[in-house]
Structures are given as C-alpha cells and as structure tokens.
Amino acid sequence: MSLERPDEREEETAVEERSADEIGELLGDNVIGREEHINAPAYVIRPDAVQETLSTLKSEAGYDHLSCVTAQEYEDRYESIYHLKKYDDPTQEVSVVVPTDRENPVSESAEPVFRTADWHEREAYDLVGIEYDDHPDLRRILLPDTWQGHPLSRDYDQNRPQVVTLREHANPLQEDYKAGGQDSDTMLLNIGPHHPATHGVLHVETVLDGEQVANIDPDIGYLHRCEEQMCQNGTYRHQIMPYPDRWDYTANMPNEWAYARAAEALADIDVPEYAQVLRTMGSELSRMTGHFLALSTFALDVYGDFSAIFMYGMRDREKAQNILEDLTGQRMMYNYFRLGGVVWDLPEPREEFFEKTRDFLEDLPQALEEYHDLISANEILQMRTVDTGVLPPEVAKEYGATGPVARGSGVDYDLRRDDPYGYYDELDWDVVTEDGCDNYSRLLVRMREVEESAKIVGQCIDLLEEWPEDDRTIQSNVPRTLKPDDDTEVYRAVENAKGELGVYIRADGTDKPARFKIRSPCFSNLQTLPEMSTGEYVPDMIASLGSLDVVLGEVDR
C-alpha cells in the first residue's frame, strides 16, 4: 500500500493547498483579526459567523476534519479555538478563533457543520463556561449535572462544596420509559457505569424496543480526573510527562509523544536521531500491548466470561510489557520520554535486550495465527461482527473518528505517515485499512496493525544494533527551566493506539502552561456509538462498543 501512496498524495496536496492569505480572502468580512499559531495560521472571527466560516472552510477549502475544540478564558475574554485539518493531508491546518466577551460568553455552535462539535462544545461549556447558540443539547458532559461553577474558568473556587445525585439511574422496572413520547412499549436499560462490558466506567443509557436499540446516550465523566488541570499545574520540564501515561492506559507510551511533540514544537527543542529510534520502538511495542488488550477484551465481550482468548491476549501483552519494563523500568507507567529525548538508553547488555525482543517478534507470527484461528476465523464471532455496527466513512469523518475506527471504515488516515514524526518516515511499513466499515473490520485492522508494529520494531532493533557507539545521544540540551515565550500557542497531534491524540498548549511566559488541552481520540470515537447501534440489537451494541476500544481514562481525561 505505502509503496504507491507517496506520489498519489503529492498530487492531491498540489491541487488543494491554499496559502494563508487566500483563505483569509475566502472568509471575507467574518475575519476580524489574524494570529499565528506555531502549527497553523489562525483567523479570529465574529462569534456569530462560526457556522458560515466553518462551512466555507469545509466545503470550499477542503478542511473536513474538526480535530479539536479548545476553550479558554483570558483576563478580558473567552475564546474557543476550532482546530481544522484535512483527512487527506493533516499537515494542512487552520485554526479558527472565536472570542466572546466576559459578561456574556455566547458564540454560535459549530454542530450543524461538524457533528463532532456536539460533545466538544458540551465539554467547553462544562469546564470553561462558554455557551453555544444553536447547540442541540447543551448540558454538562464530564461533570455531574448538579455541579456548581466551571472548573477551568479563572474564578473557580475549588473548595466550594458540591452535591452529586444518584438520580441518573432510573429504575427501568418502575414504569415504561417512553421514547419520544409515543405509545410505544420501550424500556430504559442502564448499562454501567459498573458493568463488565463497558471497558471501565462508562454509563450507556439505552432505550430498548423489544431487543432493538431505539435510542442510546453514552454518559461519560465517571473517570474525569482533571488531567488538564493537573498538566496546567505542572512545570514543562518534568512534572507533566508522567500524566500522559495515564490518559490511554492500555498503550501508554505513544501518549507521552503527544505531549513531547507539542512541547518540543513550542519551545523549539531538537531531538537526536538515536532518541527518535528509541521512541519509535518503544511506542510501537506499547501500541502492541494496547491492541492485544483490545483484542482480548473484545473477544471477552463477544464470547463472554473469562475466556481462553483473554488469557492468550494477556500472555502476549505480558511479553511486550516485559520488554518495555527492561527498557524503562516500569510495567505500565513508563515515563520514558523527556523533552528533547528519552530518559535512558537501552539496558546493558544490549545484546540480551535485542535477543529478547527478537524472540518476541519471532514468536509473534505464530501467536497471530492462533488469534486468527481463535477469533477472526471463528464462525460465531463472524456472525456477531460482520455487518454489525456499520460506520460509513462519511459519518466517521463527520464525527472526527480516527485511528483503527476510521481505518476500519476505509478512511486512509494515519498521522505516523501523513504528518510524520519520529523515525517513521525512514522505515518501511504500511498503513492498514479495511473497507468493511463493521465491527469485524475494526478488529482486523487492529490485528494487522500488530504485524505492522512488529515490522517497525524489528527495523528499529536492527538500526539500534548498528548505531555507532559514539553517536548515541539520548537527550539534547534542554534548559533546566523551560519558559516558552508569552502567548505562543501550538496544537500538535500524534497517532496513538486509538487514533489522533492531540495536545494544545498556550504558554504565558512562565514555566507552566496557561492552557493545556487534550484532544482524545476515544472521545471522538465514542461519539459514533449512537450512529452504529441505533436500530441494531443490544448484543450488537455491546460488540460495537468493544470494537471502538475506548479507554475511559482518555475519554474523560
């Protein structure tokens, strides 16, 4: 696949790329100012022209991917930033900045243009307190409904008492739950937040009509751990890096890269090649651990109970974790990246490490064959997953889905190739896509991605083995206290195991970020669940949820 890709891509780019001024012209009078973010030009627009601006950008300039919505409060104003990209070429970005005044922070909602803005704006309302006109359902999303105040706004008092209800859990047996108020015989089914199939603490309110899902509403926020606040309280150099490990806690290391990439762009730090190879290798091993877990829990959801497949998955995960433990000293929370490199070199003796990793890679094809025998070639599983939970590519894009979820719908989008970082563009590997758009395709994508990751790790091992001894710099020189310039802003994303993980940082001249926003792939991916399962059977909904492979730590942050 990748062999034909590059030239094809260049053609597209050549056709589409527009200069910043051309875009400014396109947007016309709606623009009231220009800013320069490190990653992209930014246009400040009138708060009542959001829909017009975004739909112009979407239909005429081809920015079809609303990656993230960042909200923040300044001394004199509120601001929402819409980070736009193109699915065909994510290196083309623009930011649309929407200021609103402090007294009356209302701006137009982007939801009619990009469906994904729904949840993003709810989050902005919840945490920062900006209100969006024309939003279909503006209520709190991460915090409980009864919460007082907006925690990321400037005058929030963290010590004020709060009252939280248990009410959301209506008893389905008490009375019939009428969906839409007609005379239907529907029933409310609460799935979660403590439920074996929800992969953590997700609460799914489903309205059932017989065995079919009539309406479904994922209720998140049961693991909202204030990750953004934590990062805003930490200093760039050392205090932030441990947190990314805890966003997507099944495949931890690629997350560190998201922060590293954003902060390195912000403070203009170089990373030595050798460290890039180490980062690439670590991240891919870690991606494998994530996919093994996704596989085994998916099988768990579909077959039920603690089954053999789960044990197989854990076996391989354990092996990869062992290697990573040798490399980093921890089994899960690696904290291996540093700004400007990694914390240490390969463990001595290096040969032993190489041998161990090679053994693992050698056993992998056989293990994968076992998986294919057990899972993907299994008729029962195929019956449950083929053609269920269908997510057409256009819908996936509308919702900003990325990662295996998008690639399972045939959307050929992978930041490792399309917006290269690290050592990926020097290596030989392919982006995996499947066209089935169903639960089965998403499963296959993950299984095949494990093979690709293995390819990458294998090449990294070879490179590391050959690397001249006097050129093994693992960190560049980074000042002890990092103070990026006042009012610089950057949004950077990497491909983690679940998709596009982005980080937005605004610096204010101190050693701590003034705003730290995390764009979580699972957050956007989970939003597609109603699309996939309305009208389907309940068990298919469970399978879809499993195939989305959400990690609640990352959804809720």
Place this chain on the structure above:
Amino acid sequence: MSSDNRPFITDDSKVLTDTRDARMAGQGDRFNSKLREAFGSSPFILTKFDKFMNWVRGSSMFMLQFGIACCSIEMMHTYSVKHDLDRFHAGVPRASPRQADVIIVPGTIVSKFAPRMKRVYDQMPEPKFVVGMGSCTISGGPFQEGYNVVKGAEEVIPVDIHVPGCPPRPEALVYGVAKLQERIANGESSPVTVKPYELEQFSDLDRDEVVQKLADQIDEDDLVMRYNWSDSP
C-alpha cells in the same frame, strides 16, 4: 440383546484401577492432603466454629469484577496467566456485586462515580471486604489536587487493605490479597463506620447556600452525596 443379563462388571482385572485400590484400602496419596497428614491418625479436629468459618472465608473468595482506571489493567494481569490470582483461592471474578465478597477498588474515584461505587458496595452481601489498589485509592494519588477527585476510597467505603503503587505490580496485589486472607482468617476486618461522604436524602442535608441553590433541580427524596472539599484530608 445377549449382553442384557451379563453381570455389570465382566472382567475384574480391567476395572481394578489404582484409584479403586487406593479407595478400598483407604490409603494412597490421591485423597491425602498435607493437612490430612498433619492431623495424623485421627480424622477429627477440635476448633471454634468461628475460627473455622473465618478460615473458610479467607480460602474461598469471590472477587467482584470491577474496573475503574489504569490500575484495573494491572488487576487484569493479576487474574490472568503468569500471576494467576486463582492460585490463591481468589481468582474467580463475579460480574454481579450480589455474588461477590471482595471488591478490589482499582483506580481513581471521582465525584460522579463515588455514589455509584457506594451503591455497588452496599449491594454486596455481608461479610464483605475491600482491597484498595493504587495510590489513587489511598489519597487520590497523582490526581490528589484535582477539583473532581475524591481523596481516597476510604472517604466513601471502609478499606481493609491498601496496596500502594501507581500502579502496584501484580505481585504487590497478590501480596495484598494474601494479607487480606490472613486478616480474614484471624477474624479481623476494618470497622464499618460513618464515612465523610455518605449517600443521603437530599432533604436531610443542611440547608446551606449550595443546597438552597440546587433545591429546584433535585427532588427531596433523591439520594445525593455531598462533598466538602475543603475538609478533605
């Protein structure tokens, strides 16, 4: 058929297995445990019923399948191959709290989740035990200063064993569970006391500013949990 009136066992020599031999002779190792050996010739022991019950309780624990955050990944590793908690009579996770007697709390508890966790805990039959896994259940861990994070599981439910770490290694969790078994066998468990954050009826709360404000949003008889963040340790 011709075989109808044949005796059930036609050929003695083929059925005489070692097992049967051992059974008839009342010897052989198959039914002999270390424990049995320790008793010596007498098959009777004399003990207090409570003691016996406690020993049994500790030796057969049903865990609740309960995942919250990052720690639950390590908990899954503890259940599965390599670490295999089942070796310590504690490896069968139950999906329903009504069938479980131990709950491992593996992760950060936030304001929205604490009432639900309390509910799940309440649904478990007595006697029940709690293992707090990870720093988050001790103090809130790395997220201690968060606006939304409950500073430790002990604010909500009684905890018998704390396993520190972020996340604790599976070995540490196994050790924690073994310690819990030891405590149960000794008849110890942490007292069930009133916790700072309890589920109460909304009408029972003091009518302070916050409650006044919420009065039209919450029904009188709704169950609520009230967080006094400034008093949290």
